[in-house]
Amino acid sequence: MTDAVNAADRRKIAASRLAVLVAGVLGVSKLAVGLATGSLVVMASAADSLVDMVVSSMNMFALTVASRPPDSDHRFGHGKAEGIAALVQALLLAVVGALVAAEAVRRIVNKVAPSTTVPGLVVMAFALVVTTLLVLRLQRVAAETQSLALAADARHYSSDVLVNLGVIAGLGLYELSNVAVLDPLISLAIVAPILRSAWVVFRNATDDLMDRELPDAERTQVIQLINGMRAPVLGYHGLRTRKSGARRYVEVHLHVAKDVSFEEAHRLTHVLEHAIAEKMPGAHVTVHAEPVTRQGERIHAG
Numbered sequence: 001m002t003d004a005v006n007a008a009d010r011r012k013i014a015a016s017r018l019a020v021l022v023a024g025v026l027g028v029s030k031l032a033v034g035l036a037t038g039s040l041v042v043m044a045s046a047a048d049s050l051v052d053m054v055v056s057s058m059n060m061f062a063l064t065v066a067s068r069p070p071d072s073d074h075r076f077g078h079g080k081a082e083g084i085a086a087l088v089q090a091l092l093l094a095v096v097g098a099l100v101a102a103e104a105v106r107r108i109v110n111k112v113a114p115s116t117t118v119p120g121l122v123v124m125a126f127a128l129v130v131t132t133l134l135v136l137r138l139q140r141v142a143a144e145t146q147s148l149a150l151a152a153d154a155r156h157y158s159s160d161v162l163v164n165l166g167v168i169a170g171l172g173l174y175e176l177s178n179v180a181v182l183d184p185l186i187s188l189a190i191v192a193p194i195l196r197s198a199w200v201v202f203r204n205a206t207d208d209l210m211d212r213e214l215p216d217a218e219r220t221q222v223i224q225l226i227n228g229m230r231a232p233v234l235g236y237h238g239l240r241t242r243k244s245g246a247r248r249y250v251e252v253h254l255h256v257a258k259d260v261s262f263e264e265a266h267r268l269t270h271v272l273e274h275a276i277a278e279k280m281p282g283a284h285v286t287v288h289a290e291p292v293t294r295q296g297e298r299i300h301a302g
Contacts, residue, residue, distance in 0.1 A: 008145040010227035014143040016060035019153050022134045023053035028126045033123045040107055042120045043189045044100040045127070048163060051096050052156065055089040056214075059153055086152040090202035093156055097194040100187055107184035118170040124171065128164040131157055146282075152201040159197035166190040207243075211224065214241040214248060217272040218280065222250055225275045232257035233268055234292055248283040250276055258291035265289040 014136045033039075114181030141147070165294035170186025180277050198226075213219065219241055226236045235255040254272060256265045269287040 001248065005052045011141055012145050012147045012150055013060060013064060013149055014140055016056060016153065016273070019056040019134060019138060019157070020053055020060060022130055023049050023056055023210050026130065027053055029123050030127065033119045037117065037120050038119045039117065039171065040100075040183050041170050041190070042124065044103070044187050044190065045124065045160075045163055047100065048160060049127075050095055051092050052160065055092055055156075056153055058088060059085045059150070061085070070160075083205045086201050086205035087209065089152055089156065090198045090205060093194055093198035093201065097191045097198065100194070101191045103186040104184035107187075108181055111180050120171045121168060121175075124164050124167045128161065131164060133162050135161060152204065155200055156197045158195075161195040163190045164192045211242040211244075214243060214250075218248070221279050222252070222276055225272065225279065226252065226254070229268070229272065232260045232264070232294075234294065237290075248280050249286075250280070250283055251286045251288075253288045253290045255292045256289045259292050259294070265291070275297060 027046055027049035030049055030295045034043035034046050039228050041222055051240070135154055135157045138157060139151055142150035142154050155201050166186055166189055170182055170189075173186075174182045222239065222241070226233070233254060233256055237255070238251070238252045238253040240249075252272075254269060256268060266289065273285040277283055
């Protein structure tokens with residue numbers, strides 16, 4: 001299991017390094033073209049990519065920390081580092097969106113137009129292809145490793161795909177119509193997916209940091225496993241679940257008939273722990289056996 005976990009951690013960190021590299025290259029390229037042409041949409045996209053580079057760097061650091069095993073000061077491991085990184089990422093995305101919106105309004109008021117669009121179209125088309133490939137890679141690794149940080153990265157890079165499409169559309173329309181207001185208007189339009197992405201990442205990060213229960217489908221799996229056990233298991237109570245980074249935690253009190261031996265009760269807790277771990281690979285499962293009196297019916301509790 002340790003080797004498998006280490007392999008998953010290495011995959012997550014490698015994917016995060018790739019995100020840093022891609023965001024850095026795209027950010028510098030877009031910024032150079034945006035400054036040369038005066039296009040707000042290109043500069044807004046450049047700012048977004050440079051923030052992405054910073055955020056992905058933080059994610060890479062967080063993933064490195066989260067991969068550390070539990071120690072004397074962190075008995076439950078370091079998985080919360082991913083949630084913290086995702087939270088900071090959401091806040092930075094919101095700031096970028098607000099700054100782009102403010103600059104767009106200023107340009108609408110002052111009727112500022114880009115000087116040329118062809119270089120912008122070229123660099124944004126390149127960014128669209130590269131970002132799409134990056135999103136596919138991040139989504140695959142995030143799904144396979146259950147990484148909150150990589151899922152957040154994939155989500156906001158997905159919004160970048162929409163941003164790139166919006167920028168290309170805006171530059172194309174301006175090239176055809178020469179209407180100055182199109183550049184800042186398209187910039188305002190691409191703020192929406194940036195802010196939406198920030199909200200989704202923020203919500204997922206706070207759910208992780210606040211120990212929100214696992215999704216109903218996963219809790220139902222646990223309950224079904226308990227209900228599938230036969231006497232002397234009579235029910236359960238105190239089912240608690242949470243997620244920290246990629247690791248899930250499940251705790252439950254198992255009702256066992258009081259007339260069975262301690263060894264048998266202990267064996268039954270291990271049976272349930274193993275069954276849950278098979279459904280949720282890598283999960284940390286704690287089952288406590290609690291003696292109850294046989295009453296002819298199973299006891300079900302939340």
